[in-house]
Amino acid sequence: MTKRRMFLRMITASLLRRRSRMLIALLSIGIGATILAGLVTIYVDVPRQMGAQFRSYGANMLILPQNGAVLNGDTLQQALSAIPAEELVGAAPYRYVRLDMTTRQQSFTAAGTDFSQIVKTSPYFSVEGRYPENTREVLVGKEIADTIGAKVGSTMELTYQPAAAAQNATPEESREPGALLSGSAEGWSGGVVYVSAQLDENARIASVTIDALTQTPEFGGRAADDEAFAAQFVGKALPLALGEDVDALSGATVTSSAVVAALNSAVKAAAPAQPRTVNFTVTGILTTGGEEEGYVFLSLADMAAMTGQDQMDVAELSVSAGAEQLEAYVNAIQEGNESVQARLVKRVTRSEASVLSKLQALVFLVTAVVLLLTMICVSTTMMAVVSERRREIGLRKALGASDGSIRAEFLGEGLFLGALGGVMGAVLGFVFAQVVSVNVFSSSITFQPLLLPIAVIVSMAVAALSCLLPIKRAVAIDPALVLKGE
Amino acid sequence: MSLLELKNVSKIYGELKALDSVNIHVDQGEWVAIMGPSGSGKSTMMNIIGCMDKPTSGEVLLDGVDISKESSKRLTDIRRDKIGLIFQQFHMVNYLTAVENVMVSQYYHSMPDEREALEALGRVGLRERARHLPSQLSGGEQQRVCVARALINHPELILADEPTGNLDEANENIVLDLFAQLHREGTTLIVVTHDPEVAEAAQRTIVLEHGRVAREVVNENFGKN
Numbered sequence: 001m002t003k004r005r006m007f008l009r010m011i012t013a014s015l016l017r018r019r020s021r022m023l024i025a026l027l028s029i030g031i032g033a034t035i036l037a038g039l040v041t042i043y044v045d046v047p048r049q050m051g052a053q054f055r056s057y058g059a060n061m062l063i064l065p066q067n068g069a070v071l072n073g074d075t076l077q078q079a080l081s082a083i084p085a086e087e088l089v090g091a092a093p094y095r096y097v098r099l100d101m102t103t104r105q106q107s108f109t110a111a112g113t114d115f116s117q118i119v120k121t122s123p124y125f126s127v128e129g130r131y132p133e134n135t136r137e138v139l140v141g142k143e144i145a146d147t148i149g150a151k152v153g154s155t156m157e158l159t160y161q162p163a164a165a166a167q168n169a170t171p172e173e174s175r176e177p178g179a180l181l182s183g184s185a186e187g188w189s190g191g192v193v194y195v196s197a198q199l200d201e202n203a204r205i206a207s208v209t210i211d212a213l214t215q216t217p218e219f220g221g222r223a224a225d226d227e228a229f230a231a232q233f234v235g236k237a238l239p240l241a242l243g244e245d246v247d248a249l250s251g252a253t254v255t256s257s258a259v260v261a262a263l264n265s266a267v268k269a270a271a272p273a274q275p276r277t278v279n280f281t282v283t284g285i286l287t288t289g290g291e292e293e294g295y296v297f298l299s300l301a302d303m304a305a306m307t308g309q310d311q312m313d314v315a316e317l318s319v320s321a322g323a324e325q326l327e328a329y330v331n332a333i334q335e336g337n338e339s340v341q342a343r344l345v346k347r348v349t350r351s352e353a354s355v356l357s358k359l360q361a362l363v364f365l366v367t368a369v370v371l372l373l374t375m376i377c378v379s380t381t382m383m384a385v386v387s388e389r390r391r392e393i394g395l396r397k398a399l400g401a402s403d404g405s406i407r408a409e410f411l412g413e414g415l416f417l418g419a420l421g422g423v424m425g426a427v428l429g430f431v432f433a434q435v436v437s438v439n440v441f442s443s444s445i446t447f448q449p450l451l452l453p454i455a456v457i458v459s460m461a462v463a464a465l466s467c468l469l470p471i472k473r474a475v476a477i478d479p480a481l482v483l484k485g486e
Numbered sequence: 487m488s489l490l491e492l493k494n495v496s497k498i499y500g501e502l503k504a505l506d507s508v509n510i511h512v513d514q515g516e517w518v519a520i521m522g523p524s525g526s527g528k529s530t531m532m533n534i535i536g537c538m539d540k541p542t543s544g545e546v547l548l549d550g551v552d553i554s555k556e557s558s559k560r561l562t563d564i565r566r567d568k569i570g571l572i573f574q575q576f577h578m579v580n581y582l583t584a585v586e587n588v589m590v591s592q593y594y595h596s597m598p599d600e601r602e603a604l605e606a607l608g609r610v611g612l613r614e615r616a617r618h619l620p621s622q623l624s625g626g627e628q629q630r631v632c633v634a635r636a637l638i639n640h641p642e643l644i645l646a647d648e649p650t651g652n653l654d655e656a657n658e659n660i661v662l663d664l665f666a667q668l669h670r671e672g673t674t675l676i677v678v679t680h681d682p683e684v685a686e687a688a689q690r691t692i693v694l695e696h697g698r699v700a701r702e703v704v705n706e707n708f709g710k711n
Contacts, residue, residue, distance in 0.1 A: 006589060006598040010582065017581035017619070395577045398538065399635075400566025400594040402559065479562075480538040482577050 011412045021388065025381040026417050026424075029459055032374025033425020036367055037455040038432035043363045045437065045445045047322050047356055053441065054355075055089045056123045059316035060348040061326060063091075069339030070311045079340045080317075082332035087325075089318035090120025095303050096313050099158040099296065101148065102277070108144055110158065110296040112303025112312070115139070121318040125292070128152065129284030135302055136213070138280040141293040145285045152282060158296070159277040160306040174268035175238055177201045182308055183266030184274065187212070187258035188220045192274060194308050195262040197233070208233045210259055211305040213278050220255025224305070229256075239264040276306050323353040371462055378466035382414065386470045390477055397479035410471045411464060418463030422456030429455060488547075489514045489643060489674050490535065495544030495554070497530050497697075504530040505541065506697040514642075517665070517675040517708075519685035522694035528678050529647075531694065535676065536645050537565035549642060566595055570636030574648035576628040578620040584627075585616040588635045595639040606634040610664060626657025633664050637673070644668060646677045650684055662687045 015022045054060075063079050065071035073093075080091055095112035115131040129152035132139055138158075140150045150156060174181055182196040191214030200206040212224040223229055232246040240260050242248055248256035280302075286292060304310040319326060326344055333342040386393070393406060401409075430447050437445045490512040497505040505527045512518050522528050533539035534546060537553060538561070546554040553564055565571075578587045588603040607616050610630035620628055629649065636644050646665075650658040662684065665675055677688060685691045691703045 003593060003597060006593045009586065010579075010590070010593075013581050013586065391575075391577065392579050395579065396590065396594070397562070398536070398565070398571050398577075399591050400562060402562055402594075405594065478538070480533045480536075482571075482573055482575070 007408070007412065010409065011416055014409075014413055015416060021381065021385050022413075022417065025378050025385070026421055028374055028377035028381065029417055029421030029463055030424040030428070032370055032377075032462065033422050033455050033459040034428040034432055035370045035425075036458060037426045037429025037451055038436065039363050039367045039370070039429075040454065041430060041433035041445060041448060041451060042436060043360055043367075044448060045433070046359055046363070050352070050356055050359065050441075054348075054352045055318050055320050058124065058345075058348060059092070059121045059318050060345050060352070061317040061319050061330065062343045062345060063315040063317060063333065064313070064341045064343065065311075065339060066341040067338055071313070071315065071340060072311050075339060076312070076315050079315075079333045079337060079342065083317075083319055083329050087320045089320055090117045091315050091317045092117035092121040093300055093312040093315045095300060095307075095309075095311065097160065097303060097307055099160055099306075100275075101156060102159050103157055104148055106148065108296045109294065110298060110303070112300040113297055114300055115297070118297075121316050122288075124288065126287045127284040128287070129282075132283045132297070132299060135299065136278060136280050137283045137298070139284045139286050139297040140282050141295045141297075142285055142287045143293040144296060145282075150282050150285070152284060154282050155279055156282060156296075157277055157279050158298075158306075159275050161275045162307070171238070171265050171267055174266065175199065175203050176268070177203045179203070179268045181238075181263075181266035181268055183262040183264075185258040185261035185265065187255045188215050188252075191215050191220075192276070193220070193223070193255060193258040193262055194276070194305075195259055195266060196308055197238075197263055197266060202237075204235055204237050205233045205263075208263070209304075209308075209310065211276075211308060212255055212259075213276070213302075213305050215252070215255045220249075220252040220258075223249050223252060223255050223259055233263070238266075278302070278306060322356070323349050371458075375462055375466045378414075378417075378463055379469055382410070382467050382470035383473065386410070386474045389474075391482060393474050393477045394479050394482040397477065398482050403475045406474050407471050410467055410474055414463040414467035415460050418460035419456055421463070422459030423452070425459060426452045426455035487514050488512060489516075489549060490676070491545075491547040492531075492534075493545040493547070495531075495534065495541045495546060497527075497534065497539070498542045503697050505534075507544070508694075508697070508699055510692055510699060512674060512676060515669070515672045515674055516690065517669045517688045518677070519688035519691040520676065520678045520694060521680055521682075521685050521691055522700075523680065525696075526694040527697040528680075528694055530697075532645065532647050532678050535643075536569060536571060537561040566639075568642045570639065570641035570644040572629070572632050572636045572644065572646035572649045574651040576620075576625065576632055576652070578628055578631060580620050583617050583619055584612060584623065584631045587620070587631055588638050591635045591638050603634075603638060606638045607631065609637075609667075610634045611660070624657075626653050626660060629653060629657065629661055630664070633661065637668060641673070643674045643676065646675070648679055648681075649677060650679070650681060658684070 063076060076093060080088060093114055097110050098107050099110040100107045118125060177199060178201060179199045180196060184192050184194045187193040193215065194211040196209045198206045208230050210224045210230060212221050215221045226249055229249045236245050240246055240263060242257050242260045319329065326349055330342040330344060396406065433445060437443060488511040492508050492510045495505055495508045496503065520528055534541055541554050544554060545552050549568060553561065579590060585600060585603050585607060588606055589598040589600060592598045592603060604613060604616055607613050610633050612627060612630055615623060615627060650661055669675055677684060679685055686705060689705055689708045693700045
C-alpha cells in the first residue's frame with residue numbers, strides 16, 4: 001500500500017466513521033456552495049432576465065433620418081439588420097402630421113405607425129376597444145377622445161392640408177431622369193385620386209404609388225393595392241394613353257383614367273394643393289398616462305396615402321441588450337449608413353444599467369456575506385473537531401507525525417469536504433436559482449456547465465481557508481499529552 | 487553497550503525540580519522498570535526519553551547521540567525511527583480499524599504495509615480482530631494492538647507508560663508475556679509503572695523519589711519463573 005492510499009484511507013475513514021461532526025461541516029459548505037452557485041447563476045442570468053423585464057418600459061433606441069434623407073420601410077429594415085433578430089423586441093415607426101377635424105374646427109397631432117410593433121415596443125399602452133387592424137381605422141388618445149366625445153365605433157373625419165405647391169414647372173419640364181412626380185385628378189363621383197411616380201435615369205416610370213382612398217373601396221379603391229395594375233406603368237414614358245399604354249382596372253374605368261390623367265399632369269415635387277379628407281372609424285381609446293393621449297394613431301399606410309409621402313420621422317426600437325451592447329449596435333447602424341442616425345434613449349438605458357449594477361452589487365454582497373458565514377461555520381466546526389481530536393493528534397505526533405503530515409491530513413479532510421460540498425452546492429444551487437428565477441422573473445434558466453468547477457474550486461478554497469486556524473491549533477498540540485493519564 | 491544514558495539530567499519548572507541531576511543508563515537489550523510514587527518525576531523522565539521534552543540541563547545519549555539539545559522537529563524524527571511507544575490509555579485512532587491503527591505507525595515511519603501489519607497483530611493474538619474498530623475491542627485487546635503498533639517499525643527501544651494500569655490480571659499477563667518475548671528477541675524495554683508485579687517482571691528496577699534516583703534493584707529471579 002502506498003502512502004497516498006493510506007492518506008486517503010485515513011481521511012475518508014475520518015469523514016465516514018465520524019459522521020455527525022463532519023456532516024455539520026459538510027452541510028455548511030454545501031449550503032454555502034448552494035447559495036453561492038445559485039447567486040452566481042442569477043448574477044450571470046440577471047441581465048438577460050431583467051433585460052426582458054425592462055423591455056416592458058418602452059423603447060430604448062431611436063432611429064432617425066439625417067442629411068435630408070428619407071426614412072421609410074426599406075431604409076429602416078436596412079438599419080435594423082445590424083441588430084440580431086432575437087434581441088430586437090420590436091421597431092415601431094412614427095410619422096407625425098397635423099390633421100384637421102374640420103367638423104369641430106380642431107386639429108390634432110396624428111401619428112402614422114405600425115400597430116403590430118407598438119404592441120411590442122410599448123406594452124404599457126392600454127387600449128379600450130382594440131388596435132386598428134384595417135385601413136381607415138384610428139386609435140384615439142384619451143385626451144382627444146374626451147374633447148371630441150369619441151367612442152369606440154364612432155367615426156371621425158380627418159383632413160390633411162398639404163403645403164402649397166412650391167414649384168410651377170409644367171408636367172413636360174418635370175419629366176427629368178430620376179424625378180419624383182406627383183399629381184392628382186378627379187375620379188369617381190368627384191373624389192380625388194393622387195398619384196406619385198418615380199422616374200428612372202431614362203425618365204421612364206420606375207414605380208408608381210396610387211392613393212385612391214376617396215374611391216369606392218370595392219371598385220376604384222382597388223387601384224391603390226392592385227399590383228398588376230401598378231406594374232403596367234413601370235418602364236413606360238409619360239404621357240400615357242389609357243387602353244394603349246396601360247389597361248384599365250376592370251370595373252374601375254373612371255378611377256383608372258383618373259390615375260392616368262393624374263400621371264400625365266404630374267409635376268415635380270409638387271404636392272396637390274387640395275386638402276384630403278378621409279373618414280375614419282375609431283376602434284380604440286388609448287390611455288398611457290403620457291403625451292400619447294393627445295395623439296390620434298392611424299396606420300402608416302393610411303398616413304402615407306393621406307400625405308402622399310411614404311416616410312417616417314422616427315422609429316422607436318426596443319432592443320433586449322445591455323447598455324454596452326446597445327452602444328455597439330448604435331455604432332454598427334451609423335457605420336456606412338449616412339442617411340440614418342441611431343440614438344439611445346438615455347433615460348431608459350441609463351436607469352436599466354443602474355438598476356442592473358445595483359442588483360449585481362447586491363448579489364455580490366450577499367455572496368460575499370454567505371461565503372464569510374460559511375467560512376466562520378466551517379472554521380468553528382473544524383476548531384471543535386481539532387479539540388475533540390486533541391488526543392488523536394497528540395498520538396499521531398507521538399507516533400512520529402511531523403507538523404507537515406498533521407497539516408496535510410487536516411487540509412486533506414477540509415479539501416475533501418470542500419469538493420463534496422461544492423458538487424452538492426452546484427447541483428442544489430442550480431435548483432435554487434431555477435426556483436428563484438421561476439418565482440421572481442417567471443422564466444427558467446439554463447445550466448451553466450462552468451458552474452460546477454467554479455463551485456467546487458471556490459468551496460475547496462473556502463474550506464481550506466477555514467481550516468487554517470484549526471490546523472494551527474492542531475500543529476501546536478503537544479505529543480506529551482498522550483502520556484499523561486488524561 | 488548502553489543504548490540510553492542520562493547524565494546529570496535536570497528538569498525544572500519554575501520552582502519545582504521535576505528531575506534533579508538524574509544519572510541512569512540502560513544497556514542494549516535490557517528490560518528496565520522505572521518505579522516511583524506520583525510526582526516522583528516518572529512522567530517527566532518518560533517525556534525526555536521519549537523525545538517529547540527536553541531537559542533543562544544535562545545530557546541524554548540515545549544510541550550514542552545527545553538528544554538533549556535537538557530541535558523538536560529532529561526529536562520527532564528520532565522518536566519515529568528509534569522508539570516504540572505504549573501508553574496507559576491505549577490511545578488508538580478511534581475511527582480506524584485495528585490493522586489501520588498499526589499501519590498509521592508504518593505510514594509515519596516509512597511505508598504502510600498491510601500484510602506486515604496483520605502479521606504484527608498475529609503476534610499479539612489479534613489476527614482475527616484486525617478489522618474491528620477500537621470501540622469493538624476490549625481494553626486488553628486495544629492494548630495489544632498498541633503493542634503491535636509499537637513493535638511494527640522494529641524500534642531499538644520500546645517505551646511503555648503504565649502499560650497494564652488499566653488492564654485486568656489476565657490481560658496484564660498477556661502483555662507482560664509479549665514484553666518477555668520482545669526482550670528475548672533483543673528489544674530494549676523501558677516500562678514505567680507503579681505496580682510492583684510489573685516491575686518484578688523486568689531485569690532491573692530504577693526507583694525515583696522527588697526527582698532523584700532513590701535506588702536501583704536488580705531482579706535476582708529474572709528469567710527463573
